[in-house]
Amino acid sequence: MAKSTSERKSKKNEFGLKLLGKKLNKPSKIxxxxxxRDKNRKYAVELTTDEFTCLCPITGQPDFAKITIRYIPNEKIVESKSLKFYLWSFRNEGCFHEHVVNVILNDLVSAMQPHWCEVEGIFNARGGIAIKVNAEHGKKE
Known part of the structure; x- marks a missing residue:
């Protein structure tokens, strides 16, 4: 049976979620x-977007990438809407590809403390060179 709006809202409050269910029209670093709920089981989560954008810190030109996040959760799981707005926050930031992938990994590790986490960025070619960056934390078991 479907849950009522008030039941869903109380669950969001129970988990301390602030962004889920709100209309947002701007990026967020949260x-x-x-x-x-299954912290005794090691399982993998994979999140992918091919709509990631950041700016070249030198030229200001946009760089486009496919970002894939893989992790084995520990106590916490990242909420996907907040991740979407977090990734959007890089749209107007100047960042080298290698750096932005490591920043994303560091922020995810800080938020979740997973057993293992990997962030892969496959950046579209510019000037005839495509760049793929993998950053990893912990041990995949």
């Missing part, structure tokens, strides 16, 4: 998490 990565929200919720408790992992």
């Amino acid at each position: 990565l929200e998490t919720f408790p992992n």
